Amino acid sequence: MTRPTPYIPALRFDWLTRFYDPILRATLKEEPLKRRLVEQVGLRSGQRVLDLGCGTATLTIMLARACPEAEIVGLDGDPRALAIGRDKVARAGLRVELHEGIAQEAPFPPASFDRVVSSLVFHHLDTDAKRAALARARDLLRPGGELHVLDWGRAGSTLMRLAFLSVQLLDGFRTTGDNVRGRLPALIAEAGFEGVAETHRARTMFGVMSLYRATRP
Numbered sequence: 001m002t003r004p005t006p007y008i009p010a011l012r013f014d015w016l017t018r019f020y021d022p023i024l025r026a027t028l029k030e031e032p033l034k035r036r037l038v039e040q041v042g043l044r045s046g047q048r049v050l051d052l053g054c055g056t057a058t059l060t061i062m063l064a065r066a067c068p069e070a071e072i073v074g075l076d077g078d079p080r081a082l083a084i085g086r087d088k089v090a091r092a093g094l095r096v097e098l099h100e101g102i103a104q105e106a107p108f109p110p111a112s113f114d115r116v117v118s119s120l121v122f123h124h125l126d127t128d129a130k131r132a133a134l135a136r137a138r139d140l141l142r143p144g145g146e147l148h149v150l151d152w153g154r155a156g157s158t159l160m161r162l163a164f165l166s167v168q169l170l171d172g173f174r175t176t177g178d179n180v181r182g183r184l185p186a187l188i189a190e191a192g193f194e195g196v197a198e199t200h201r202a203r204t205m206f207g208v209m210s211l212y213r214a215t216r217p
């Protein structure tokens with residue numbers, strides 16, 4: 001019997017993963033949103049950051065470029081996305097570690113990161129998996145460390161709610177419902193983070209993308 005894959009691939013189906021980068025570039029405000037996220041993370045020399053669900057490592061590479069003296073680690077469940085990411089990292093000539101693993105069980109020592117960053121991953125997780133991944137992120141952060149999340153957020157209007165149906169049809173209603181109902185901040189707070197804030201909202205052709213920040217007490 002084959003076990004179900006413990007993650008949803010970037011575009012739901014394995015065969016679409018190789019088209020993920022060009023599709024994202026063409027359809028979402030990927031570059032400006034990820035740039036804003038990198039600015040918000042504000043990495044400093046010597047800090048250690050985990051990109052949780054790094055996929056094809058676009059954000060991971062942006063973080064490494066923003067602060068080459070920081071230690072950048074990426075984790076993703078999908079070996080196909082990681083293979084694309086490793087190739088991009090090698091071509092960019094950057095020092096970045098990419099690991100295969102599941103966010104809820106991220107295999108790093110407690111309190112070993114200054115920042116945990118995640119982009120477009122939480123809408124792939126059902127509520128229990130979101131809770132488990134957030135609890136793991138909290139444990140991996142040092143006291144005072146920060147969580148920064150970019151993902152689909154509260155729709156806020158009928159137009160944005162309707163636009164988001166296309167994402168829900170692709171990625172599933174079970175995993176995306178918390179996002180569009182605006183429940184991510186509450187889930188982050190429930191996992192033991194403080195100062196949870198939505199710092200930015202951007203309307204896109206598929207719905208609202210939100211940027212969040214929170215601190216591990």
Ligand SMILES: C[S@@+](CC[C@H](N)C(=O)[O-])C[C@H]1O[C@@H](n2cnc3c(N)ncnc32)[C@H](O)[C@@H]1O
Binds near residue numbers: 076121
């Ligand atoms: C839409 S992609 C986003 C990738 C990247 N963070 C970005 O912003 O382009 C979602 C990624 O989350 C990964 N993923 C989904 N569930 C996961 C889990 N439970 N643990 C680790 N990775 C997971 C998928 O393999 C996929 O690469």
